[in-house]
Amino acid sequence: MIEFTVVANNLELPSGARFTYQPRFPIETGALCLLSIGGLLTIGRYYHDIAGFDWIVQPGLLIQVAGKSIVEIWGQVMPLTVPSGFDRTIGSILLAAVTAIIEICNLSM
Numbered sequence: 813m814i815e816f817t818v819v820a821n822n823l824e825l826p827s828g829a830r831f832t833y834q835p836r837f838p839i840e841t842g843a844l845c846l847l848s849i850g851g852l853l854t855i856g857r858y859y860h861d862i863a864g865f866d867w868i869v870q871p872g873l874l875i876q877v878a879g880k881s882i883v884e885i886w887g888q889v890m891p892l893t894v895p896s897g898f899d900r901t902i903g904s905i906l907l908a909a910v911t912a913i914i915e916i917c918n919l920s921m
Contacts, residue, residue, distance in 0.1 A: 815892060816846070823855055824871060825891060831855075835887040848884040849875070855889050 818829045824844060825831060833846040838860075845858045847868065856868040856875070866877040877883050 818855075820854075822871060822873070824857070825855060825889070830892040832890050832892060833887040834890055837885075837887075839885055839888060844889040846886040846889050848882075848886065850881045850883075858885060 813832050815830055815832050818825045818827050818831070821827050831846075836843075839845055839858050841859050842857050844855060845868075846853070846855055847858070848854075849868070854870070856870040859867040859869065866883075868875040868877065868883070
């Protein structure tokens with residue numbers, strides 16, 4: 813089992829958190845995934861076919877999967893350790909709000 817350590821400050825898991833991943837396909841909508849975007853390894857929540865596109869959501873960032881960039885989904889993230897003081901509910905609330913905004917925009921088109 814390969815283990816990874818988060819070294820960035822702008823991801824859903826805090827810097828210093830350790831995780832592994834489990835190849836699982838299809839990926840459930842909203843699952844936290846290990847993925848590669850244009851060769852850059854990162855983690856984010858994956859949303860399939862919302863408003864006609866696939867999306868990757870990271871804190872403060874909404875990525876539309878379109879164009880020539882290659883996105884590879886390796887599997888679902890399985891946290892091993894998370895530094896104390898980390899609150900997962902904040903990320904869940906943000907994701908629900910972003911999904912609602914996308915759906916509202918889709919209705920108004």
